[in-house]
Amino acid sequence: MSTDVVLPPLGESVAEATISRWLKAVGDDVVADEPLLEVSTDKVDTEIPSPATGVLLQVFFNEDDTARVGDVLAVIGVLSDGYAPPPPPTAPQRAIPMFATPPPVWTPSRTIAPPVQPDTVQPDTVQPAAPRFAPRAEPLVASDQTPTVEPSEEDPSEDEVPYVTPAVRKLADNLSIDLADVHGTGVGGRVRKQDLLNAAATRAAQRRGTTRPLVAHAPRGTLSAGIEVDVTSLDPDQFFGEVIAAVAAALRDTAEVNATIIDDVVVYHDHENIGLVISTHDGPLTPVIHDAFAFTAQQLEAGARDLAARAANNELDPEDLADGTFTVQNDGASNVAWAIAAINRPQVAALSIGRVAARPAVVAGQIVVRDRVWMTLTYDRRVVNPTDAAAFLNRLRNAIGA
DSSP: OOEEEEOOOOSTTOOEEEEEEESSOTTOEEOTTSEEEEEEOSSOEEEEEOSSSEEEEEESOOTTOEEETTOEEEEEEOOOTTOOOOOOOOOOOOOOOTTOSOOOOOOOGGGSOOOOOOSOOOTTOOOOOOOSSOOOSSOOOOTTOOOOOOOOTTSOOGGGOOOOOHHHHHHHHHHTOOGGGSOOOSGGGOOOHHHHHHHHHHHHHHHTTOEEEOOTTOOOSEEEEEEEEEOTTSOGGGHHHHHHHHHHHHHHTOTTTSEEEETTEEEEOSSOOEEEOEEETTEEEOOEETTGGGSOHHHHHHHHHHHHHHHHTTOOOGGGGSOOSEEEEEGGGGTOSOOOOOOOTTBSEEEEEOOOEEEEEEETTEEEEEEEEEEEEEEETTTOOHHHHHHHHHHHHHHHTO
16 A cells, blocks of 8 residues: 655645755655655745655655646555665765764863964965864864766756756855856756755855955844754763864854954954853953864863863963954853853854753654754854854754754
8 A cells, every 4th residue: 555745735826846855765764744855935945744654665756846736746655575676875974073083181272382383374364273182183074065066068058047946046145156156966957955055165165264355335233043953962971072073063164154353354264263151250251272173072072171170260371362263152051041142252153052951852753852952153244144154053953963
């Protein structure tokens, strides 16, 4: 017995939708009400749940295809003895093996010899800070980076730009990306949402270590955005270190957030110097873990505890408080569910981490209890736009593995 997966009504006057992403492959087990695919219209992006428990036997629409309300999208049934599903696609490499190597002993920053300065400095670049610990043995790759796909001779010419969905066009406008400059990997060369995100990540990587004038008419003020993250998999003994490692990875791919404004010049840093807000009897201090991306979660946990202890004993050196590019505020330590972090100028963004709380969640059709936490980004609208903020928060969640 089989069950058809039908595109349901998606709102008044909505007659069709574009298949954004299949969450299951042919041959996968599915559970009733489990998200099966994502679709996009000019009004809403939504998930379509599985109408039955069984095996995904067949799909009739590929990603980027357009289906009408009432169309049969797929079939769910029982895997018969004679049915051999195609091999699943190769899973993307998990790109943040943050915690694989054992950490060396934390060495306070004041024992580190000053870095040797190069003879020349290239214009419009920012020199990286000297690492405070032994860097990782292997360089890391950001989780949402994908190989560049070279266009083929069959791709459409500039005069024959393929159709894009309204949602993709809106995202391109938000990211200030010209669709004509993006090579689409969808059917017939159509530009997909992931193509735009990859283009934005490439642009962010190109900005690292550069400067630009602050736009005089840029929107002013600060905004905040939050995301709930599942942290069940994190080690409670090094929770903060693992979060800081994920923050550093997300900053590396979101140059707009890892920036400062100095004399009407925006500096996009090529290092992640993360300041930690620590309360003391004399008020809050923000000592900095320099070059945070270079270190493991264990190192970062040890470093954060060392800085906190030395801050409490009034033993911080001036260099411990200098050159921060981004700030993290652990409001969960005060039992606060979520908060709005203050930006530590001249930086352009700061993150608040709320209280970890056990909450019910639906996983594979079952209600389970998961540890979840709100993370809230405050950002300067002159440099960071809402799409940049959302990209950073989603990369942060992906780096944690939630």
